[in-house]
Amino acid sequence: MFGRGIELKSPEQVVAMRRAGLVVAHALDAVRAAIAPGVTTAELDALAHDTIRAHGATSNFLHYGAEPGVPGFPGVICTSVNDEVVHGIPGPRVLRDGDVISVDCGAIVDGWHGDAAITVEVGEVRPEVHTLVAETERALWAGIVAGAPGRRVGDISHAIERSVQSAGSYGIADGYTGHGIGTAMHQAPDVPNVGRPGKGPKIVPGLVLAVEPMVTLGSPDNRTTEDQWTVVTVDGSWAAHWEHTVTWTEEGAWVLTAVDGGRAQLAALGVAYAGNDA
Ligand code: MG
Ligand code: MG
Numbered sequence: 001m002f003g004r005g006i007e008l009k010s011p012e013q014v015v016a017m018r019r020a021g022l023v024v025a026h027a028l029d030a031v032r033a034a035i036a037p038g039v040t041t042a043e044l045d046a047l048a049h050d051t052i053r054a055h056g057a058t059s060n061f062l063h064y065g066a067e068p069g070v071p072g073f074p075g076v077i078c079t080s081v082n083d084e085v086v087h088g089i090p091g092p093r094v095l096r097d098g099d100v101i102s103v104d105c106g107a108i109v110d111g112w113h114g115d116a117a118i119t120v121e122v123g124e125v126r127p128e129v130h131t132l133v134a135e136t137e138r139a140l141w142a143g144i145v146a147g148a149p150g151r152r153v154g155d156i157s158h159a160i161e162r163s164v165q166s167a168g169s170y171g172i173a174d175g176y177t178g179h180g181i182g183t184a185m186h187q188a189p190d191v192p193n194v195g196r197p198g199k200g201p202k203i204v205p206g207l208v209l210a211v212e213p214m215v216t217l218g219s220p221d222n223r224t225t226e227d228q229w230t231v232v233t234v235d236g237s238w239a240a241h242w243e244h245t246v247t248w249t250e251e252g253a254w255v256l257t258a259v260d261g262g263r264a265q266l267a268a269l270g271v272a273y274a275g276n277d278a
Contacts, residue, residue, distance in 0.1 A: 004188055004189060004201055005187075005188045006180060006187070006188050006189055006201060006207065007180065007182045007183060007187055007188075008204065008205075008206035008207060009182055009206045009207075009208055009247075010206065011206075011276070013112070013182075013206075014206070014208065014247055014254070014256075014276070015276055016109070016110055016112045017112045017113070017114065017181075017182065017208060017245070017247075017256055018254070018256050018261075018275070018276070018277070019109045019110070019112070020057065020107050020108060020109040020110075020112045020113055020114035020256075021114035021116070021245050021255075021256030021257040021258075022055075022114075022256075022257075022259070023051070023052060023055040023057040023107040023109060023114060024105050024106060024107050024114040024115065024116045024245070024257045025116065025257050025258060025259045026051055026055065026259070027047075027048045027051040027052055027077075027105050027107065028048075028103060028105050028116060028117075028118050028257075029259065030047050030048065030050075030051045031044045031047055031048050031077065031103050031105070031118075031120075032103075032118060032120055034047055035095065035101060035103075035120045035122060036095070036122065036123070037095055037096055037097040037099075037122055037123050038094060038095065039094070039095050040090075040091070040092055040093060040094050040095070041079035041081070041088070041090040041091055041092075041093050041095070041101070042090050042091050042092060044077060044079060044090060044103065045075045045076055045077050045079065045090035048076050048077045048103075048105055049062075049076045052076060052107050055107075055109075056109070057107040057108060057109045058107065058108045059076040059106065059107060059108070060106040060107065060108050060113050060115070060185045061073055061075060061076050061077065061078065061104075061105070061106050062074070062075065062076045064185070073087075073089070073229060074089055074090075075089055075090040076105065077090060077103050077104060077105045078090075078102075078103070078104040078105075078117075078229075079093075079101055079102075079103055080101065080102045080103075080104070080230070080231070080239070080241065081093060081095070081099055081100070081101045082099055082100060082101075082238050082239075083232050083233050083236050083237060083238055083239065084102075084230055084231065084232050084239065085102075085173050085176070085214055085216065085222050085231045085232060085233060085239040085241065086102070086104065086173070086176060086214055086231045086239075086241055087104075087224075087229045087230055087231050088102075088229070088230045088231075089227055089229050089230060095122045096122065096123075097122060097123030097124060098122065098123060098124060098125055098126065099122040099123075099125070100119060100120070100121055100122065100125055100129050100132075100133060100238055100240065101119070101120055101122060102117055102118070102119040102120075102239070102240060102241040102242075103117060103118055103119075103120065104116075104117035104241065104243065105117070106185055111183055112182065112183065113181050113182065113183070113184060113185045113245075114181075114245050114256060114257050115181055115185055115210045115243060115245050115257070116210075116243050116244050116245060116257035117212060117241045117242055117243035118242060119133045119136060119137070119240040119241055119242060120133075121133060128217060129217070129238055131167075131168075132170070132215060132216075132217055132238065132239075132240050133240045135163070135164065135167040135168070135170065135215065135240075136164075136213055136214075136215040136240035136241065136242050137240075137242045138163055138167070139159075139160045139163040139164045139167075139193075139213040139215065139242075140160070140211060140212070140213050140242040140243065140244060141265050141269060142159045142160060142162070142163035143156045143157070143159050143160040143163075143178075143191075143193075143211045143213065144156075144211055144244060144246050144253060144255065144262070144265075144266075144271075145159070145253065145266065145269045145270075145271045146158070146159030146160075147203050147209070147211075147246065147248050147253065148203060148248055148253075149203055149204055149205055149248055149249065149250055150202070150203065151202075151203050152197075152198055152199060152200045152201060152202055152203060153189055153190075153191055153192075153195070153199075153200035153201050153203065153209070154195040154196050154197055154198060154199030154200040155197045155198065155203075156178075156191060156195075156203075156209070156211060157191065157192045157193060157194055157195025157196075157200070158194075158195050158196055158197040160172075160193045160194070160211075160213050161193060161194040161195065164193075164213065164215055170215050170216060170217065171215065171216035171217075171218055171219050171220035171221075171233075171237070172193050172194055172213070172214070172215055172216075172220050173193070173214035173215065173216060173220055173222055173231075173233075173239065174220040174221055174222060175222065176193075176212075176214050176222075176231070177190040177191055177192045177193060177212075178190070178191030178192075178193070178209060178210045178211045178212040178243070179191060179209070179210050180207070180208065180209055180210075181208055181209065181210045181245055182208055188201075189201045189209075191209050191210065191211055191212075193212075193213045193214065203248055205247075205248065205249045205250065206247070207247065207248070208245060208246070208247045208256070209245070209246055209247075210243055210244070210245050210246075211243065211244055211246055212241065212242065212243030212244075213241070213242060214239060214240075214241045215239065215240050215241075216233050216237045216238070216239045217237040217238050217239070218233060218235040218236070218237025219233065219234060219235045219237065221233065221234040221235065222234060243257075244256070244257045244258060244262070245257045246262075248274070249274045251272055251274035252266065252271055252272030252273055252274035253266055253271055253272075253273070253274055254273065254274050254275035254276070255275075261273060261275035261277050262275070263275075
């Protein structure tokens with residue numbers, strides 16, 4: 001352990017987390033390939049569940065938040081469509097041409113957690129929605145490459161905020177952040193999507209964070225609906241969400257939930273890949 005209740009992982013434990021991250025990556029790949037007009041979000045959930053099970057992993061989303069008398073989250077993925085920001089429940093909703101859907105997925109392997117999210121366009125979306133999706137993903141990678149040993153969590157937050165603000169007039173969803181991850185899905189520290197450089201916990205080797213910008217076409221204000229889970233924008237504007245589980249060494253970054261470990265995107269952004277993949 002480290003200060004502020006932060007769980008630091010050994011290099012061997014990070015390798016174990018990579019196994020969980022890869023399962024998440026494969027599940028999201030399967031879901032992405034299946035997204036099309038006419039598909040229900042329940043079908044996507046079943047596909048993710050099949051993929052997680054096929055890799056010998058378990059879901060950390062299913063029954064999340066359960067306690068006596070409370071069943072917890074009912075899916076293995078969150079499917080958040082259009083004005084839904086995060087935590088949408090998979091079900092009978094049929095995707096239509098022009099929709100946008102964010103899919104958040106997690107998995108556990110040998111007690112280690114992975115967590116990632118993608119946003120996918122269904123058929124042909126409005127141009128501003130296409131740009132929203134691209135800019136939110138760009139903000140994720142801006143946050144990832146802002147991390148390095150010796151820097152601070154606020155450097156990641158600030159990079160995300162600057163990336164979004166430089167892209168245009170967007171909202172950064174209020175009240176939701178990234179987080180530490182390891183032997184539990186949600187750990188210290190919080191990784192806000194706005195912040196000041198040089199502030200917050202120091203980034204050190206062995207720190208593993210879920211970085212996850214949530215961006216709207218309108219106001220950052222949101223609320224939870226009657227189902228107790230789905231978070232929607234108050235103004236009805238559409239939203240996007242991208243997330244990766246990431247760690248850093250003196251050599252560079254390792255994106256544990258990217259199939260390629262982040263190699264391609266990191267190279268494009270001038271940051272070394274510091275993974276341990278074969
Ligand atoms: Mg997530
Ligand atoms: Mg997360």
